[in-house]
């Protein structure tokens with residue numbers, strides 16, 4: 001399980017919100033199974049990530065047994081990055097996906113491609129990392145530094161909301177969002193924005209925790225997620241509540257088919273998805289034309 | 290098979306298509322036939338409704354017209370894909386083939402533009418990137434071709450077959466030729482379409498011979514051979530239809546390979562070689578069947594062995610022999 005959050009402070013931050021939310025009937029949105037007022041959700045998600053940002057990798061590895069790395073590799077290989085690409089990775093604070101894209105473009109194979117194409121395309125390559133949370137972006141920048149990429153002209157860090165992007169229409173070749181769309185208040189708005197910023201021919205890819213359908217595995221997975229994950233959460237982070245949130249929010253997220261139809265409704269074509277590990281995660285894909 | 294596989298099936302084989310012009314290779318990951326996400330379905334009406342009024346013209350405007358290079362006996366090595374107007378497909382498209390989704394029109398437009406870069410860049414992703422840029426489409430579209438370069442080669446094969454059919458319809462002279470000459474002429478017309486790409490054709494053959502592409506390569510070649518037999522006035526109901534297909538297949542591919550190393554002006558030697566092989570086949574068939582009562586099957590096997598030996602004699606690589614064996618023996 002790639003994890004989105006884990007923090008001791010989460011519980012403290014959530015409780016007041018849940019109280020006020022329980023009084024409201026309209027404009028509520030899912031924060032786990034608990035109803036939360038819309039404007040508070042993004043703030044709440046922000047708070048959660050502020051405090052977990054630096055532990056983030058550790059938790060990702062613990063919860064997914066390291067698999068999130070393979071899933072992200074799969075995401076990027078589907079993307080098929082190319083020299084000169086303008087790409088936007090949303091909710092990409094830690095830079096995980098962006099670094100992979102950059103590495104793929106700079107790999108030997110792609111160098112050859114570039115030589116053949118003869119322009120100086122690498123200079124045009126731009127990978128924008130957009131995240132609502134400046135702390136997550138800082139984690140990403142720090143990691144870029146560790147990789148010697150801090151001054152890399154292709155990487156651009158942008159603070160911004162997936163529901164209201166600051167990028168121009170028809171300006172991107174690719175759009176990715178990994179383990180991010182489940183945190184947002186309006187999935188439809190995020191999809192509409194993704195569609196808006198992509199060029200004709202541009203690719204939308206979303207990696208997200210999803211619904212397991214394989215029978216026996218589903219039961220094991222349910223057991224794992226409802227019992228084991230909160231327990232690990234308590235053990236590692238001293239915080240059962242936030243893992244409860246995680247598990248519940250996965251159940252809340254639309255099924256693969258439903259989500260695919262939402263992507264199609266946003267105007268994408270040739271919408272497909274691929275389940276990984278029996279649907280623990282799914283990669284959804286579409287093109288704008 | 291991106292350009293017109295569905296339409297071709299309808300036209301050529303009168304087979305009933307499932308009316309869902311999805312590309313088979315991508316289907317595994319696609320939600321199968323689900324009307325909810327299929328851009329070809331009526332449910333996503335916004336995408337569906339734009340496509341017929343706007344796109345046919347746009348895509349035709351981009352279509353290469355390389356019939357000129359084909360009819361001019363390949364006297365110039367310049368790519369015939371530079372020309373921008375191609376009225377050929379209009380009539381076919383209007384003959385009731387299922388409309389393609391917008392993304393398929395865009396895919397075709399990109400592949401078509403990519404062909405113009407093949408003489409320089411080869412059958413490569415680089416040519417496809419250049420083609421996408423030229424067509425004003427993001428190169429991300431290349432991710433929608435699961436077998437990348439193979440899509441380009443297959444598109445080319447499809448385009449060539451389409452052009453060949455157009456020539457068959459338009460060239461009345463063909464009917465005055467005797468069958469063996471007609472076959473020679475048709476094979477030549479078809480192979481001349483490869484002339485502008487000849488330096489990159491070995492690469493195309495090796496792409497076609499890759500295990501994941503061989504099924505499509507085989508089908509495309511079978512369709513080509515069937516079309517030529519059909520145009521030669523041969524009705525496919527004959528008992529020795531399989532043998533005829535295989536014999537022509539062997540002639541076609543041997544000539545194709547011969548052409549790769551032919552440095553004579555306008556591939557003069559290739560056409561002489563071709564005429565010889567076709568005459569041989571017709572003579573042999575007669576001799577064997579009438580005088581020795583050998584089955585057509587045996588004749589074909591004999592021809593294949595003979596041609597392979599000749600190909601080796603002409604100094605062709607063993608990989609190409611392997612290719613021919615695989616493509617023509619299924």
Ligand SMILES: C[S@@+](CC[C@H](N)C(=O)[O-])C[C@H]1O[C@@H](n2cnc3c(N)ncnc32)[C@H](O)[C@@H]1O
Nearest residue numbers: 004049091092093131132133136161162178183
């Ligand atoms: C689970 S993390 C995923 C990080 C990274 N993509 C990965 O896969 O490792 C979710 C990220 O989404 C960001 N996020 C949440 N809501 C957002 C929004 N509305 N717009 C942009 N980013 C958002 C959070 O700040 C956080 O960095």
